[in-house]
Amino acid sequence: MHETDSMVMEFSVPNTLESEIDELITHYPEKRSVTLMALHALQAHFGFVSDAGIEWIAQKLDQTPLAVLELVTFYPMFSREPLGKFHFRICRTLSCALNGSEKIYWALCEQLGLDKNVHKRQTTPDGRFTVEFVECLACCNKGPVLFLNEDFHENMTEESVSKLLTICNGDNSSERKGTGK
């Protein structure tokens, strides 16, 4: 979990992002209230929440780094490791599970060379794909559903998830984005 010194030194929050957070602070009676939003903003920018990011937020919001880390480890949507360019989050709550979300997960894992028996966030060695199970995505009538980055994909089947993968594999741009569906 600890970055090397060089990574800590490289950590810098762009001015636009910092002023966005500064602006958020003005909306609340307590600076602390901004913690979650600041974490989301940093994760969106850096792809994950680093120790340096936690310490930066703590200082900015007059918190102890421990208090920020408590939140980061409480919420599963924060990642302490860099996420892949394509991030699959497959719902495994009741409706989706009954409609076969496990098969979708297995299909993805098999095609990406990941261990389908591991029920934890996994990233391919090339760092391009991250796959994980998540809880209800609030679209239970169209299960199984998944999130590919920030986009919803409903009524998934093994075929449709393979198609999604093909689209991703063809995308060689460097930015991280949704598939535009």
Added chain:
Amino acid sequence: MSNEEKVQAKVEVPMITFKVDGQTVSVPKTLPHPVTGKPEPISIIQACALAGVNIPHLCYHPKLPVAGNCRMCLIEYGMPVLDRERKPVLNPDGSPQIRRIPRQAIACATPVTPGMEVYTQTEGVVRARKSVLEFLALNHPLDCPICDKAGECKLQEYVHQYGQETSHFFETKLEKPKKKAISSKIVLDNERCILCTRCVRFTDSVAKNPALGILNRGALNTISNYPGTEFEHNYTLNTVDICPVGALTSRDFRFQMRTWFLSETPSICPNCATGCNILIHSLKGHIYRLTPRENDAVNSCWMCDSGRLNYKWVNDSRRLSNVLWSEAGRRDEIDWETAISKISAALKSSSKGSTAILVSARQSTEEIFLVSKLAKLLEAQTDSLPRIGEGDFLLLNPDMNPNSKAIEIFGLASATPGANVSKIAKAIESGAIRNLIAIGENPVEMGIEPGLLSRLDLFVVCDILGNKSTLEAQYLLPGASFAEKQGTFINAKGRVQRFGKAFDPMGEARPEYWILSSLLSALTDKLWPKTPEEIFNMMAAELPAFNGMTWAKLGTAGMNLLSTTNTTEK
């Protein structure tokens, strides 16, 4: 606050009446918050404690802010039925009608209201306790046989009292870090932790160092410090005491002794002028640990780590344990009777004013009192060594002597303690001082060179560990540590507090009050009191500052000196 003031302050708080298990009790409507001191509505658990009813609890601690997370303190209660005018509806016999509240409530976070009826022994309450315990034990390793807390573990006690022998849980228990070194003094077992957050609240609100928190979620919760930082301050070991289970263990005590073999002796920490009330845990003449003993006038439930861990010297194998007499380069063992009569003969034959006495502010008040008598008798010059360290905001006093106040009361030190020593050295050099008696002090360390010491007619050292002065002594009298005798210390605020004897001194060693009393008896040909109790009562009767105290009245909580009560507490 004096006792009278306290009583008055209590009277000012309005009282409320409620019932617990059929017993009617009146309690103050509010109690001060344990940390901020602000009045807060009295909780059911506090009110029941005042009524002598103990409600099982794990996360609640009387000296910490309430968290209400363990659910161990569930009780049932009822409220008086009110009519439309909010007047109580009465039964035919005139008693108020009570409506049982269908939901159980946690006693630690539910305020008492007038007329409330609390039930702590119903079938429902017992069932709730069983269920809470079953949940707490789900992932608990139940490794009591190798747990330091066994025997004083709250979870163990409650499971013994309410638990069931079977569990509905057949799954594999979660595994968590089992020996995480969270500081140089503490090892954390996350599997044993029941997540009561007492440690978190203590370090945050009492020690003012928010170093601990809870990481992860649900069953995976773990107490942790911030990775890469250590949980280090001078009060960390209090978390080991208040941890209701064996999750936080002191490295010093870990695996050393089963707690039930240890006897507990009420005592006073001798490491600074605060005089924290403590318990000595010992077995067969060996101290295994010191723990704080509650005294709200002094240390609440806490003590500092440096004081707690500074006891190893008591069991040092190099402790002095023989009475030794040196003459013409020879050192022989002699018995006490011979030593006392030889020393008193030497003192009797020397002229008044030719003796100096150095007495440590680590001796008991009774000993210091006897030294003052001896000094008067011999018209001796006296002094005592100040020991100044670093204090802090919570308990630690910069005065590292436990009894400087007694030295001050009996005027045994110079205005700036230690300043007389150079005069004494000069007087030894000029021959005006022929005898030197050191009690718990090391004259060489204080600046009297060994070369000077050899010029003395009589050089008596009474101490418990060897040093440069004990090597030079003509008479070396082995004394007793605080754990091996009874006595009192007077703390910086003028509180007179009794410490008890955990075990006998080693070998021939004797308490210094016994040595001094024997010497005084030999010098004056009359019998001086020989027990701390008799000496204390003689002293208290002589000095108005002791305000009619007696050894018995001091009890285990101590009493304040008359004159200092008002001056030292602002």
